Amino acid sequence: MSTHAATAPAALPSESSTSSCAGKALVVGIAGIVLTIIGLFISGGKTVAFSWLTGMTFWTAIAIGMLMLVMIHHILDSSWSVVLRRQYEHGLAAFPWLALLFVPLVVVSWMGDHDLLWKWMNPNYDLGSGHTVGHDPLYVKKASFLNLPMFTAMTALCFIVWIWLSARLRKASFTQDADGDLKWTFMNRKTAAFGLILGATTLTLASIYWVKSLDYHWFSTMFGVWFFANCARGALSVGVLMLLWLYARGDLKGVLNTNHLHSAGMLVFAFTVFWAYITFSQYFLIWNANIPEETFWYNLREITKAGEPSQWKYVGMFLLFGHFLLPFLYLLSYKNKIVHSRIKPICIWILFVIAVDMIYNIAPAVKDYVTGEPLPFLSMNLLWTATSIVGIGGVCLWAYLKSFTTTKLIPIRDPRINECLTHHE
Amino acid sequence: MAAKPYGLIATFDTTPAVYHAAEKVRDAGYKNWDCITPFPIHGLDKAMGVKRSHVPKFSLLGGIIGFTAGMSLIYWSSAIDYPLIVGGKPYFSPLFAFPVSYELTILFTAFATIIGMFVLNRLPMHYHPVLKSSKILSGMDDKFHIVVEASDPKFNLAHTKALLEQAGGKDIQELEA
Numbered sequence: 385m386s387t388h389a390a391t392a393p394a395a396l397p398s399e400s401s402t403s404s405c406a407g408k409a410l411v412v413g414i415a416g417i418v419l420t421i422i423g424l425f426i427s428g429g430k431t432v433a434f435s436w437l438t439g440m441t442f443w444t445a446i447a448i449g450m451l452m453l454v455m456i457h458h459i460l461d462s463s464w465s466v467v468l469r470r471q472y473e474h475g476l477a478a479f480p481w482l483a484l485l486f487v488p489l490v491v492v493s494w495m496g497d498h499d500l501l502w503k504w505m506n507p508n509y510d511l512g513s514g515h516t517v518g519h520d521p522l523y524v525k526k527a528s529f530l531n532l533p534m535f536t537a538m539t540a541l542c543f544i545v546w547i548w549l550s551a552r553l554r555k556a557s558f559t560q561d562a563d564g565d566l567k568w569t570f571m572n573r574k575t576a577a578f579g580l581i582l583g584a585t586t587l588t589l590a591s592i593y594w595v596k597s598l599d600y601h602w603f604s605t606m607f608g609v610w611f612f613a614n615c616a617r618g619a620l621s622v623g624v625l626m627l628l629w630l631y632a633r634g635d636l637k638g639v640l641n642t643n644h645l646h647s648a649g650m651l652v653f654a655f656t657v658f659w660a661y662i663t664f665s666q667y668f669l670i671w672n673a674n675i676p677e678e679t680f681w682y683n684l685r686e687i688t689k690a691g692e693p694s695q696w697k698y699v700g701m702f703l704l705f706g707h708f709l710l711p712f713l714y715l716l717s718y719k720n721k722i723v724h725s726r727i728k729p730i731c732i733w734i735l736f737v738i739a740v741d742m743i744y745n746i747a748p749a750v751k752d753y754v755t756g757e758p759l760p761f762l763s764m765n766l767l768w769t770a771t772s773i774v775g776i777g778g779v780c781l782w783a784y785l786k787s788f789t790t791t792k793l794i795p796i797r798d799p800r801i802n803e804c805l806t807h808h809e
Numbered sequence: 810m811a812a813k814p815y816g817l818i819a820t821f822d823t824t825p826a827v828y829h830a831a832e833k834v835r836d837a838g839y840k841n842w843d844c845i846t847p848f849p850i851h852g853l854d855k856a857m858g859v860k861r862s863h864v865p866k867f868s869l870l871g872g873i874i875g876f877t878a879g880m881s882l883i884y885w886s887s888a889i890d891y892p893l894i895v896g897g898k899p900y901f902s903p904l905f906a907f908p909v910s911y912e913l914t915i916l917f918t919a920f921a922t923i924i925g926m927f928v929l930n931r932l933p934m935h936y937h938p939v940l941k942s943s944k945i946l947s948g949m950d951d952k953f954h955i956v957v958e959a960s961d962p963k964f965n966l967a968h969t970k971a972l973l974e975q976a977g978g979k980d981i982q983e984l985e986a
Contacts, residue, residue: 664907667904668904668905668907668908671904672896672898672904672905674896674897716865716869718861718865806851808851808852
């Protein structure tokens with residue numbers, strides 16, 4: 385075992401300071417949160433609450449993606465991604481903070497009429513057709529699943545599972561740095577075996593409760609998978625950006641080679657196709673079956689009540705080309721996956737379009753009080769979504785950087801570290 | 810022996826030896842030459858100056874043909890040759906043509922990749938002059954070889970032999986054409 389540490393060219397503790405970066409990230413995070421709070425007084429609680437939900441969903445998705453990728457790494461006994469895995473393990477430090485930042489959304493749901501975000505939480509909510517939610521058969525059938533105590537318990541359960549799994553994976557990996565004991569690798573493999581099932585279940589539950597149930601009439605069996613596609617793709621893009629940042633800082637010089645980037649880039653490409661496959665399938669099945677309970681969801685995102693195309697139609701087209709076609713064609717090229725200055729912009733672009741995808745799925749649930757139409761894409765909503773994403777992102781980045789200094793830069797005693805450092809095609 | 814040999818074969822005992830010798834042959838500007846090793850040596854492509862494969866170009870072409878074939882197949886059959894309304898849908902929509910086009914993209918890409926690979930590596934090859942030499946046996950066991958072909962524009966029996974010797978090659982022999 386000792387040879388591993390001896391041959392690792394960068395077996396150095398990550399002493400190089402990230403604390404100044406962490407401080408800056410926290411300042412940015414708090415600034416974003418303060419701006420979002422100011423938004424409460426400008427646009428009102430409802431708009432800002434939806435924006436906050438979008439920001440929460442975006443960053444939680446990336447954290448979930450990291451969790452799933454770490455577990456996939458362990459269950460497959462991968463070697464190439466050992467270096468990348470350590471960065472994900474640091475990223476998982478964001479989960480407790482994400483849970484804390486989600487609390488306001490649960491609290492406002494328990495206050496007042498309970499329908500600030502999820503209208504099904506209020507049985508007296510007027511659906512506009514003379515019926516209330518409590519008398520809506522489509523709600524009554526789902527009432528044992530969609531109710532406030534269940535929502536609260538499930539959301540809490542999801543976060544507890546994610547925090548617990550993260551803590552297990554992190555502890556085993558970090559302890560192995562010190563003692564080099566193989567039992568930690570086996571422990572992580574076992575964690576991954578049941579953790580992947582728990583992770584898949586909880587991320588599906590979270591996506592249904594947080595996002596899909598905003599329009600609780602709607603059915604889509606693809607929804608959890610759609611969410612997972614964004615989780616994994618977002619986490620991979622963030623992972624590549626972490627590696628590039630550490631390389632540019634000098635930490636990963638001699639550690640990161642082009643084949644690591646090629647492998648990571650191929651996964652980003654694979655999940656680009658996977659996202660398109662899932663998203664297209666969801667649209668195609670609904671379009672083909674043409675059942676009103678399902679098509680209304682896309683009608684809301686395409687036309688106004690008068691039948692005119694709305695802004696959301698163009699957002700949908702933007703997603704089709706920006707979320708799929710552009711990254712797909714770009715990432716076909718080998719060079720675009722391995723040259724740092726070429727893979728970086730596409731990873732940033734992918735994170736941007738994932739945010740737009742989240743907005744597309746969440747924001748049209750906010751209806752105009754007068755017309756009952758979804759608020760347009762270009763509204764104050766968008767501004768507060770941006771501040772929410774910056775605010776929550778700053779806190780996540782701070783948690784990552786805080787964790788970064790607590791252990792080695794790479795898992796120097798992982799049994800696969802040598803294979804990773806000499807990763808080749 | 811024939812007037813002109815197929816090429817020269819040099820033997821090396823260790824992986825580093827053949828690796829560094831390959832770098833020297835590459836730097837001397839040879840093009841038609843190869844290494845024979847019992848197992849894959851990582852990084853040898855680079856040491857030999859071998860560029861990335863051209864197979865992806867075949868794959869891309871196959872993919873484009875497949876996608877176009879799928880779209881035009883559905884378009885021609887359902888909108889032109891036998892227009893039929895199914896399920897209240899238009900005669901043609903890229904939406905319902907997509908699954909077929911997508912599958913054909915994958916199928917044609919796979920075909921083009923396999924065919925492209927065989928075209929480029931010229932397999933199956935039933936005969937190769939190196940097979941006549943007894944060296945090929947050790948090349949599949951515990952020795953490493955470099956073969957420089959006489960068809961290379963830079964090939965010169967004396968000079969090439971000197972280069973291989975200088976690069977550490979042992980037991981340099983001429984190969985029968």
